[in-house]
Amino acid sequence: xxxxxxxxxxxxxxxxxxxxxxxxxxxxxxxxxxxxxxxxxxxxxxxxxxxxxxxxxxxxxxxxxxxxxxxxxxxxxxxxxxxxxxxxxxxxxxxxxxxxxxxxxxxxxxxxxxxxxxxxxxxxxxxxxxxxxxxxxxxxxxxxxxxxxxxxxxxxxxxxxxxxxxxxxxxxxxxxxxxxxxxxxxxxxxxxxxxxxxxxxxxxxxxxxxxxxxxxxxxxxxxxxxxxxxxxxxxxxxxxxxxxxxxxxxxxxxxxxxxxxxxxxxxxxxxxxxxxxxxxxxxxxxxxxxxxxxxxxxxxxxxxxxxxxxxxxxxxxxxxxxxxxxxxxxxxxxxxxxxxxxxxxxxxxxxxxxxxxxxxxxxxxxxxxxxxxxxxxxxxxxxxxxxxxxxxxxxxxxxxxxxxxxxxxxx
Amino acid sequence: xxxxxxxxxxxxxxxxxxxxxxxxxxxxxxxxxxxxxxxxxxxxxxxxxxxxxxxxxxxxxxxxxxxxxxxxxxxxxxxxxxxxxxxxxxxxxxxxxxxxxxxxxxxxxxxxxxxxxxxxxxxxxxxxxxxxxxxxxxxxxxxxxxxxxxxxxxxxxxxxxxxxxxxxxxxxxxxxxxxxxxxxxxxxxxxxxxxxxxxxxxxxxxxxxxxxxxxxxxxxxxxxxxxxxxxxxxxxxxxxxxxxxxxxxxxxxxxxxxxxxxxxxxxxxxxxxxxxxxxxxxxxxxxxxxxxxxxxxxxxxxxxxxxxxxxxxxxxxxxxxxxxxxxxxxxxxxxxxxxxxxxxxxxxxxxxxxxxxxxxxxxxxxxxxxxxxxxxxxxxxxxxxxxxxxxxxxxxxxxxxxxxxxxxxxx
Numbered sequence: 173x174x175x176x177x178x179x180x181x182x183x184x185x186x187x188x189x190x191x192x193x194x195x196x197x198x199x200x201x202x203x204x205x206x207x208x209x210x211x212x213x214x215x216x217x218x219x220x221x222x223x224x225x226x227x228x229x230x231x232x233x234x235x236x237x238x239x240x241x242x243x244x245x246x247x248x249x250x251x252x253x254x255x256x257x258x259x260x261x262x263x264x265x266x267x268x269x270x271x272x273x274x275x276x277x278x279x280x281x282x283x284x285x286x287x288x289x290x291x292x293x294x295x296x297x298x299x300x301x302x303x304x305x306x307x308x309x310x311x312x313x314x315x316x317x318x319x320x321x322x323x324x325x326x327x328x329x330x331x332x333x334x335x336x337x338x339x340x341x342x343x344x345x346x347x348x349x350x351x352x353x354x355x356x357x358x359x360x361x362x363x364x365x366x367x368x369x370x371x372x373x374x375x376x377x378x379x380x381x382x383x384x385x386x387x388x389x390x391x392x393x394x395x396x397x398x399x400x401x402x403x404x405x406x407x408x409x410x411x412x413x414x415x416x417x418x419x420x421x422x423x424x425x426x427x428x429x430x431x432x433x434x435x436x437x438x439x440x441x442x443x444x445x446x447x448x449x450x451x452x453x454x455x456x457x458x459x460x461x462x463x464x465x466x467x468x469x470x471x472x473x474x475x476x477x478x479x480x481x482x483x484x485x486x487x488x489x490x491x492x493x494x495x496x497x498x499x500x501x502x503x504x505x506x507x508x509x510x511x512x513x514x515x516x517x518x519x520x521x522x523x524x525x526x527x528x529x530x531x532x533x534x535x536x537x538x539x540x541x542x543x544x545x546x547x548x549x550x551x552x553x554x555x556x557x558x559x560x561x562x563x564x565x566x567x568x569x570x571x572x573x574x575x576x577x578x579x580x581x582x583x
Numbered sequence: 584x585x586x587x588x589x590x591x592x593x594x595x596x597x598x599x600x601x602x603x604x605x606x607x608x609x610x611x612x613x614x615x616x617x618x619x620x621x622x623x624x625x626x627x628x629x630x631x632x633x634x635x636x637x638x639x640x641x642x643x644x645x646x647x648x649x650x651x652x653x654x655x656x657x658x659x660x661x662x663x664x665x666x667x668x669x670x671x672x673x674x675x676x677x678x679x680x681x682x683x684x685x686x687x688x689x690x691x692x693x694x695x696x697x698x699x700x701x702x703x704x705x706x707x708x709x710x711x712x713x714x715x716x717x718x719x720x721x722x723x724x725x726x727x728x729x730x731x732x733x734x735x736x737x738x739x740x741x742x743x744x745x746x747x748x749x750x751x752x753x754x755x756x757x758x759x760x761x762x763x764x765x766x767x768x769x770x771x772x773x774x775x776x777x778x779x780x781x782x783x784x785x786x787x788x789x790x791x792x793x794x795x796x797x798x799x800x801x802x803x804x805x806x807x808x809x810x811x812x813x814x815x816x817x818x819x820x821x822x823x824x825x826x827x828x829x830x831x832x833x834x835x836x837x838x839x840x841x842x843x844x845x846x847x848x849x850x851x852x853x854x855x856x857x858x859x860x861x862x863x864x865x866x867x868x869x870x871x872x873x874x875x876x877x878x879x880x881x882x883x884x885x886x887x888x889x890x891x892x893x894x895x896x897x898x899x900x901x902x903x904x905x906x907x908x909x910x911x912x913x914x915x916x917x918x919x920x921x922x923x924x925x926x927x928x929x930x931x932x933x934x935x936x937x938x939x940x941x942x943x944x945x946x947x948x949x950x951x952x953x954x955x956x957x958x959x960x961x962x963x964x965x966x967x968x969x970x971x972x973x974x975x976x977x978x979x980x981x982x983x984x985x986x987x988x989x990x991x992x993x994x
Contacts, residue, residue, distance in 0.1 A: 261854070303856075366812030383811060387857065398964050399846035399869045400794060401777030401938030404837050406962070411847055412833050415826040422823050426815050435810035436822060437859050439852040443672075446798065446867045448848050448965055456857045458810045527812030551817065553809045554859055 176284040178573050180566040183276045187565070190216060190256075190272065191264035200556025201264055205257040205299035205310075206234070206338035213256040214344060217271065217296060224278050226294065230346025233321065234298040234339045235311040237348075240278045242291035243583050250288075250580040251358040251539075252277060252572060253295030254531060255311075259303050263558020265363045265548065265565075271296055273361045273569040277576050288580035290356050297531040298344075304329045312531035315351040316538045355539035357506060357579040360532035361572045362543060363560050367551025368524055375567045376514040376521035377545030378507055382533045383433075383460040383525060384467050384499035390417065390478055393488040396443065396451035407449055411441050413487045414453035420477045421457060424470070432461035432470055433527060456494075462525045463499055500533045506542025506575070513574035519567050528553075544571050587695040589984050591977040594687045598976070601627060601667075601683065602675035611967025612675055616668040616710035616721075617645070617749035624667040625755060628682065628707060635689050637705065641757025644732065645709040645750045646722040648759075651689045653702035654994050661699075661991040662769040662950075663688060663983060664706030665942060666722075670714050674969020676774045676959065676976075682707055684772045684980040688987050699991035701767050708942040709755075715740045723942035726762040727949045766950035768917060768990040771943035772983045773954060774971050778962025779935055786978045787925040787932035788956030789918055793944045794844075794871040794936060795878050795910035801828065801889055804899040807854065807862035818860055822852050824898045825864035831888045832868060835881070843872035843881055844938060867905075873936045874910055911937075911944045917953025917986070924985035930978050939964075955982050 193212045194203035203209040214236065218228055221238035229237045239249065254270025274294035281288070297315070302308030305327045313319040325336040339345040364370075369377050394408035418436050425434035435458040442452040457474060461467045475491055482489035514521035524545055526533070532541050546568035549559040604623045605614035614620040625647065629639055632649035640648045650660065665681025685705035692699070708726070713719030716738045724730040736747040750756040775781075780788050805819035829847050836845035846869045853863040868885060872878045886902055893900035925932035935956055937944070943954050957979035960970040 259856075259859075364812065365809045366814070367817055368814075385811070395963075396966055397962070398776045398939060399848060400796070400844060400871050400940065401775065401964065402844065402962055403777070403779075403842065404833075404844060406778055409833075409846070411850060412829065415829040415833075418823065418826040419830060422815075422820075422826075431814065433811060433813065433815060435820075435858070435860050437810060437852070437857050437861055438855055439822060439850055441848070441850045444849055445670075446848050446869050447846070449846050450848055458857050460811050528809060529811065551808070551813055552806075553812065554856075555807055 175574050175577060176280055178276050178280045178566065178569050180562060182279065183272060183569055184562050184565060186272045187264060187268065190268055194258065196261060196556055198556035200558065201258045201262050202260055203256065203258045204260065204304040205301065206335065206342055210257055211342040214296065217256065220275060221294065224275065224282055226278055229348050230344055231348040231350040232346055233311050233314050233324065233350045234344040234346065235315060235350065236296040238294040240281065240292045242288050242580060244289045247290040248354040248356045249291040249293040250356045250576050251293045251295050252360065252576050253297065254360050254362060255297045255300035257299055257301050259301050259554045261556050263553060263555060265558055265560045266365065266553050267300055269363060269560065269565065270361045273572050276569050277573045280573055287583045288577060289583060290580040292576060292580050300531055305335055309529055309531050309534050312534040316534040317351060318534050318537060321350055357540045358532060358535045359506065359542050359544065359572055359575050360530060361568045362530060362545060363548040363553060364545040365548060365553035366527050369545060369547040370549065370551060372522055374520045374522045375546065375564055376519045376571055377524035378511045378514065378521055379502060379526050379543035379545055380507060380523050381462055381502060381525045382500040382529065383462050383527055384464060385458065385460045385495060385497040385529065386467055386471055386493060387495035388457045389454060389492045389494055390457060391454045391490040392482060393452050394450065397449040399447040399449055402449060408486045409449050410453040410487060411450035413481055413485045414455055416481050417478045418455065420481065421474055424473055424477065428470060430462055430466055432459060432466060434459045460527065497529055500536050502536060502542055503540035506540050509575045509578055510542050510544055510571060513571045517570055519571065542575065544568050586985050586988060587691055589687050589691045589977065589980050591973060593690065594683060594980055595973050595976060597683045598675060598679065601679055605669065607672060607967055609967035611969065612669045612673050613671055614667065614669045615671065615715040616712065617746065617753055621668055622753040625707065628667065631686060632705065635686065635693055637689055640759050641755055642759040642761040643757055644722050644725050644735065644761045645755040645757065646726060646761060647707040649705040651692065651703045653699050653991060655700045658701040659765040659767045660702040660704040661767045661987050662704045662706050663771065663987050664708065665771050665773060666708045666711035668710055668712050670712055670965045672967050674964060674966060676969055676971045677776065677964050678711055680774060680971065680976065681772045684983050687980050688984045691984055698994045699988060700994060701991040703987060703991050711942055716746055720940055720942050720945050723945040727945040728762060729945050729948060732761055768951045769943060769946045770917065770953050770955065770983055770986050771941060772979045773941060773956060774959040774964060775956040776959060776964035777938050780956060780958035781962060783933055784931065785933045786930045786957065786975055787982055788935035789922045789925065789932055790913060790937050790954035790956055791918060791934050792873055792913060792936045793911040793940065794873050794938055795875060796869065796871045796906060796908040796940065797878055797882055797904060798906035799868045800865060800903045800905055801868060802865045802901040803893060804863050805861065808860040810858040810860055813860060819897045820860050821864040821898060822861035824892055824896045825866055827892050828889045829866065831892065832885055835884055835888065839881060841873055841877055843870060843877060845870045871938065908940055911947050913947060913953055914951035917951050920986045920989055921953050921955055921982060924982045928981055930982065953986065955979050
């Protein structure tokens with residue numbers, strides 16, 4: 173049987189309508205988790221699902237499951253979805269594309285009056301970005317047993333509001349337990365958030381794996397001093413030490429194999445006065461690599477670099493690991509089904525490793541999981557100018573339709 | 584005639600009593616300009632001056648002049664003094680030592696019942712630190728015609744309070760015009776704020792000159808990106824560019840002759856997210872050198888370094904000069920009088936250049952000026968642990984007494 177085609181225009185229209193919620197002056201979206209904007213987005217999604225005769229369930233962490241029933245009451249669901257929350261200056265596609273592509277799968281099945289054996293759950297995971305509450309992929313990680321529910325519920329944002337209270341406030345503290353669900357398979361469609369597919373002129377990225385991550389705080393302490401009076405050779409300038417560490421770590425990232433990405437995005441220089449030699453500098457290292465062995469070696473190298481520079485320059489140093497994610501390899505059958513679907517639809521595709529973490533990575537610990545990437549313009553994401561073309565949006569959603577329906581089995 | 588000796592204990596007691604105003608838990612002082620603490624310090628100073636039968640005048644910028652009359656009504660005054668304001672976490676000696684050593688000169692003359700030909704003005708300059716209102720040496724610079732009075736009066740602190748309103752609030756918006764005064768000579772005693780005298784085991788620093796300063800903002804712009812997905816070779820990381828500039832500038836400072844000091848004390852990385860490649864980094868360069876030619880060369884070199892690195896790394900750069908102070912050479916006669924006084928008192932001394940800016944530097948544009956340094960422990964200043972020993976405090980005040988009285992002439 174030839175699978176029906178999705179309705180490109182309906183999907184694009186839904187994406188654009190959803191992007192109005194929390195839209196920014198720069199053409200992007202600010203929809204932080206569990207804010208009024210997130211609530212509005214959830215309500216619009218629920219309304220659309222109800223229009224499509226899906227049944228809504230919400231779990232205790234606010235994850236939403238919109239079910240299109242299957243013919244077999246006892247068959248585990250095929251899941252698909254992503255997240256509706258964004259970065260503070262995020263784009264119109266990161267996350268929401270996977271959710272609305274999932275909804276489009278259900279809508280297309282409705283249009284074609286097709287029944288599946290397995291139910292299909294379109295899922296919205298809570299707080300994937302980790303921008304407001306500092307634990308990314310919160311909903312999916314707890315669902316998959318990778319994080320502790322109570323710890324997450326008690327996390328607070330910068331203003332002291334807890335996840336628990338904010339869930340209650342917006343009415344998404346659902347009655348269902350989070351997790352402990354049997355799943356046939358899960359597929360997530362997402363923009364690549366990098367330039368690889370665009371540079372290779374491919375439409376579909378068959379995601380083989382997701383990088384692991386280790387994140388560290390490096391705290392460097394020297395001695396404060398007067399900028400005008402302390403001779404250069406008497407200084408213990410914490411920032412100058414940190415700058416040398418940053419450069420050496422960047423050089424490491426550029427030469428290490430297999431190619432990691434290392435980013436220093438947070439730098440705090442104290443006391444932060446023009447005329448005072450910095451006594452302290454703390455910076456965060458975000459280090460990602462496709463394999464665990466590489467991460468181990470990088471961690472060792474980073475520590476050697478930082479400690480060596482600190483020793484040479486008479487500085488104290490304290491390195492603290494704050495986050496660790498194991499590299500993920502996706503399910504072979506799921507990978508094959510995505511590659512086959514792209515082939516059948518005559519879409520240019522290539523295997524790819526995910527640079528970012530995704531909800532699907534967490535679920536892969538408890539179920540067969542596959543991910544579909546589509547290009548995003550110039551590889552730019554987490555940015556108001558983030559863009560994916562309607563034709564790529566359509567292509568990815570069509571592949572998603574084919575693999576989800578394939579797993580859910582036609583009656 | 585043998586000059587009388589100052590009363591060490593009285594001077595130390597006054598310093599410690601003054602240090603109680605605005606004292607911090609770490610043993611330092613927080614007495615920002617024109618705050619209630621500054622007011623309390625001014626009031627205590629005025630009370631002590633009145634007890635010593637000095638006549639108080641206050642000018643329109645809050646500079647205080649406490650005069651011990653001379654026998655010649657038409658003779659220009661010999662001035663001595665410094666400032667009572669401190670850094671947010673400052674010490675007990677920076678500034679206040681020069682003021683109270685000046686007061687001790689007047690008290691000692693009273694004790695000895697000595698009259699001078701020239702009047703002696705003990706002066707307190709407003710807002711030397713520039714911590715609260717961003718213009719250091721404000722009082723002395725306007726007095727000497729180096730800054731504009733109205734611009735200074737309208738400067739505001741971080742909370743929007745203006746110098747003008749705060750002067751009025753504390754009652755130190757005096758009736759006298761600021762400046763246009765004929766001065767016989769001005770001497771300022773100050774802690775060195777650096778380690779040179781201590782390392783050389785000298786008690787008195789005969790200050791020959793004061794470094795010039797050029798201060799720049801360097802604004803580096805790259806392109807933000809996702810820390811997990813943008814390959815290293817596609818990045819335009821503003822912080823990585825800035826870190827390389829910082830290291831190169833530090834290396835320049837360590838090798839350049841005559842020895843400058845260059846400090847990067849303020850660094851702002853944007854957007855400041857762990858998982859976002861920095862799109863912007865701004866940092867301040869505080870560059871000081873004893874001569875103008877050196878400053879010119881350093882400015883050129885710094886620009887070449889920053890622009891070169893920006894170009895190589897595909898970054899935009901904007902360099903903005905925000906402050907410029909010409910190097911000062913102090914008056915030869917004043918220098919000689921200080922050196923001679925140290926010799927006569929058998930105090931170990933050496934010639935020295937001031938690394939910091941001081942009120943005396945500004946006054947040197949309109950009058951013969953000399954500065955006396957004493958050691959401060961480990962060269963630490965602008966810090967709660969700042970310390971100068973009672974014996975060095977005494978030595979510096981004695982030299983100050985001798986040169987001030989020498990200039991004011993005994994009857």
